[in-house]
Amino acid sequence: MKSTENVIEISGLTKRFKDVLAVDNLGFNILKGDVFGFLGPNGAGKSTTIRMMLSLIFPSAGSIKIFGKTLLDNRKEILTKVGAIVEKPDFYNYLSGLKNLEILAKISGKEVSAKRIMELLDLVGLTDRAKSKVKTYSHGMKQRLGIAQALLHNPELVVLDEPTTGLDPQGMKEIRDLIIRLSKDEKKTIFLSSHILSEIELVANRMIIINKGRKIVEGEVDTLLKSKLLKVTIEVDNPEATQKVLQNTSWYNSIESIQGNKINFNFGQDNISALNKYLVENGVMVSALIPVRSLEDYFLTITAQSQ
Numbered sequence: 001m002k003s004t005e006n007v008i009e010i011s012g013l014t015k016r017f018k019d020v021l022a023v024d025n026l027g028f029n030i031l032k033g034d035v036f037g038f039l040g041p042n043g044a045g046k047s048t049t050i051r052m053m054l055s056l057i058f059p060s061a062g063s064i065k066i067f068g069k070t071l072l073d074n075r076k077e078i079l080t081k082v083g084a085i086v087e088k089p090d091f092y093n094y095l096s097g098l099k100n101l102e103i104l105a106k107i108s109g110k111e112v113s114a115k116r117i118m119e120l121l122d123l124v125g126l127t128d129r130a131k132s133k134v135k136t137y138s139h140g141m142k143q144r145l146g147i148a149q150a151l152l153h154n155p156e157l158v159v160l161d162e163p164t165t166g167l168d169p170q171g172m173k174e175i176r177d178l179i180i181r182l183s184k185d186e187k188k189t190i191f192l193s194s195h196i197l198s199e200i201e202l203v204a205n206r207m208i209i210i211n212k213g214r215k216i217v218e219g220e221v222d223t224l225l226k227s228k229l230l231k232v233t234i235e236v237d238n239p240e241a242t243q244k245v246l247q248n249t250s251w252y253n254s255i256e257s258i259q260g261n262k263i264n265f266n267f268g269q270d271n272i273s274a275l276n277k278y279l280v281e282n283g284v285m286v287s288a289l290i291p292v293r294s295l296e297d298y299f300l301t302i303t304a305q306s307q
Contacts, residue, residue, distance in 0.1 A: 005032040006068070007157055007189045008053070013062035015048050015213075022048040024213035025062070030191060030206075035183050037200035037207035037221065038193040045213035046193050047086075050161050053191075054084055066157070080110075083155035085163060089146025093135035097126055097145050100134060101152065110153045120148040123186070124178060140171025147178060151186075158182060159191045164199055172199065179203050231256070232265045232272060235288035236279070239263055245282045251275055261287075 008030040015023040023045040030036045040046050051057045053064060055075050064071040066078045091100045098121065105112035121130045124144040134142065143163055150158060160179070164172045180203055182188045194200055200207060201221060208218040217224060236242045239258050246252040254267040265275075272291060279286050 006030065007032050007034070007066065008191070009063075009065040010049075010053075011063050011065075013049065013052065013064065014060045015045070015052060015057070016060045022213055023052070023059075026210065026213065026215055027062075028208045028215060028218050030189065032189055033183070033187065034206050035179060035190040035192060035204045037204035038191060038210075039195075039197065039200060039207060040210040042195070043212075044210045046210065047161065048213075049210075050084075050086060050159060050191075050193060054082070054086065054159065055079065056086075080153065081156045082159060083150035083153065083157070084159035084161070085143075085146045085150050086159075086161045089142065089149060091134045091142065091145065094133060096131045097121065097134055097137065097141075097148075098130040100145065101148060104149050105152050108153055112152050116152075116154075120151055123151070123181065124148045125174065138171065140167050140174055143167065143171070143175060144178060147175075147182075151182075155188070157189045157191065159193075161193045162195065163192070164194065164196055172196070176203055231291070232267065232275075233262050233288075233290045234265070234275075234279070234286055235262050235290075237261070237285040237287070242279065242284050245279065245284055249278070251278075 006029050008028075010029070011027045013023055013026040014021070026045070026049060038046055038049070048057070052059050053066070053071070055071055067081060069078060071078055091097075092103070095103070098117065101117045101120065102114075105117065118127070118130070121127050124147055126141060126144060126148070129137065129141065134145065137145065147158075147160070147163070163179075164175050167175065176199060179190055179192065183190055183203075192200065192204060204221050206219065207221050207224070209216045239261055242263060243252070243255070243258075246255070251265065251267065251271070254265045254271075256264045256266050258264070267275075272289065276286060276289055
């Protein structure tokens, strides 16, 4: 059963830097257990919003409530339950990953046991390299160590600002798998800011898209994607015969274009399996069926509309 408890409630959030309005009357809620995607083009106000949420800068107007309490009046209490990576995590490169976490645990002022540190290294997949110097770590390993650092005090809310920036596909997958593990196994609420839209699509259950500091859309990822038309390309052995097969169906009017053996359609996602079944049952050889609706396509469409 989905939680209805708000972990974050943001209302009328505004930040102005002299003549620049970076965040403009922004509002959204994050529910307990969410992996919440925070999307927007460069300069949309994402980093500014995160910095206000972490009390690194103060808003010009609006309110931020975390765990049901206002951040302005309960900063210290709230932040003890929040773990965050903002930009690139920094470490002592000449020390091991294990030693770095031990030092950072002491600096935090929290009691963190040796067992807890080893559990975190195991969680982020660095047990085998725990005693290796950080300078020998790949960029992806450093990002995972940064997430372990953010989890030292066992926070309820984890804020990740562009955690896959600069990573290769394998490194991105490792971070993605870790985020899923944090959500499902560790029961953390995740606030994930990213410009890599496919990553959000794969891990987030809810999201917001902002542009020029304003909210464009907010909701369930699946619902938002399914609510829009999907572009589907099917590759068939005989396009002309396929058109005749479809002529008396609603799918015929959904044909957008034909390029060689490929027929491009615009329709809702629920049509895909039905169309494939219909074609096969009517003797059409379908060699490929490629849906192109993705979060990236949706994102580009929705932000273009807000210009």
